[in-house]
Amino acid sequence: VLRCVDFQFAFNRIDATKSPYLARAIEHELLNMHGDAHKRLSRLLKKALRDRVVEGMRRKIADIVAELVAGLPADGPVDFCSAFADPLPARVLGPVFGIAYEQAEGLNEWIRIGGRKIDALQSGVGIAEVEDANRRIHDYLRDLLAQRRGNPGDDLFSEMMQVEIDGDRIGAEELVFLSGELASAGVDTTRAQLPLILNAFLDHPQEWDKLRADPGLAGRAVDEGMRFAPLPWVIPHRATRDMIYRDIAFAEGDLAFVMVPAANRDPSATERPDEFIIDRAPARHFAFGAGMHSCPGAHLAKMEMSMALLGLLEACADIQRAAPPEWEPGQEGRTLRRLDITIRKMKPLHG
Incomplete structure (x- = not known):
């Protein structure tokens, strides 16, 4: 039985020979670093995500959400995934990297494909495509870094480029891999996770009513949805x-897969774990990892998703399911291929 504080791990080896480039990219992710190297980059990233930068991004994301919500039809069914959740990350990449929407669309597509690194290395399927996408992401970010030297903007990428602690800065290649990871984790996660959260609300309409009564619960609703x-x-x-864990021997290089749903629904850690309750406190989950290996893009992803919920709440008087959801299976989890909804928008106030 998998528990919150006592994980049982399923271990598999990734064959790095299938793609040394992808294996190297995984090893350079902050999520997979350890010790002083992890601590150093985490401190620098935390400083880059200071209030001024985050608040500026918040305002831009609010405008993006309002525009996408306004484009949803008020008189018929619409696929929430393609009409809202898919375009949102591409729009948000603009303020994250300080780039035009046209450039963000291309980067967004590479991130969508390149994010399947673990799946590709495990299955051997699509390795060439995934590796090519990752190379394109990293090459694009190297070019962007060269352009920004001496001419930084007010975006997060420029802030990461300039951040300094006691004379220490994020190195050029470190910045390429870290910002790529941040974009994938903080932006691409939204594309897939947001429909899962809305789907939970559609199955539990009383929780949507609860959020409408108290919009301040948006952040907790995101956490509960991810749990x-x-x-x-x-x-x-x-x-x-x-090492030896629970009488099982593991060799250096073995890959441990932490089973997130089992940990999230551990009854010893969460009361009534199989129920969706947005005002539970706290809604502890491991969708972003835990401890020092928490996802570096968690703050950005949570901000996007909570603002998306608030934007829908403000503009829509009612949201109903229009058809059963269509699922897309994967080795690391399943996502929604389609989520058809019907919305009734708020009537404009007059006088």
Whole structure:
């Protein structure tokens, strides 16, 4: 039985020979770093995400959400995934990297394909396509870094480029991999997780009424949605040394897959774990990892999703399911291919 504080791990080896480039990209992710290297980059990233930068992004994301909500039809069914959740990340990439929407669309598509690194290395399917997408992401970010030297903007990428602690800065290649990871984790996660959260609300309309009565619950609703219906079913961690866990021997290099849904619904950690309750406190979950290996894009993703919920809440008097959801299976979890909804928009106030 998998529990919140006592994970049982399923271990598999990733064959790095299938794609040394992808294996290297995974090893350079902050999520997979350890010790002083992890601590150093985490401190620099935290400083880059200071209030001024985050608040500026918040205002821009609010405008993006309002525009997308306004484009939803008020007189018929619409696929929430393609009409809202898919375009949102591409729009948000603009303020994150300080780039035009046309450039963000291309980067967004590479991120969508390139995010399947673990799936590709495990299955051997689509490795060439996934590797090509990751190379394009990293090459694009190297070019962007060269352009911004001496001419930084007010975006998060420029802030990460300039942040300094005691004379220490994020190195050029570190910035390429870290910002790529941030975009994938903080932006691409939204594309897949947001429909899962809305789907939970459609199954539990009383919780949507609860959010309407208290919009201040939006942040907690996102956490509860990620606990109840997490995007990742497994989170990989590589063993950094030979070890024994629960009488099982693991060699250095073995990959541990933490089973997220089981941990999220551990009855010893969460009361009534199989129920979707947005005002539970706290809604502890492991969809973003835990501790020092928490996802570096968690803050951005949560901000996007909570603002998306608030935007829908403000503009829509009612949201109903129009058809059964269509699922897309995957080795790391399942996502929604389609989520057809019918909305009734708020009537404008006059006088």
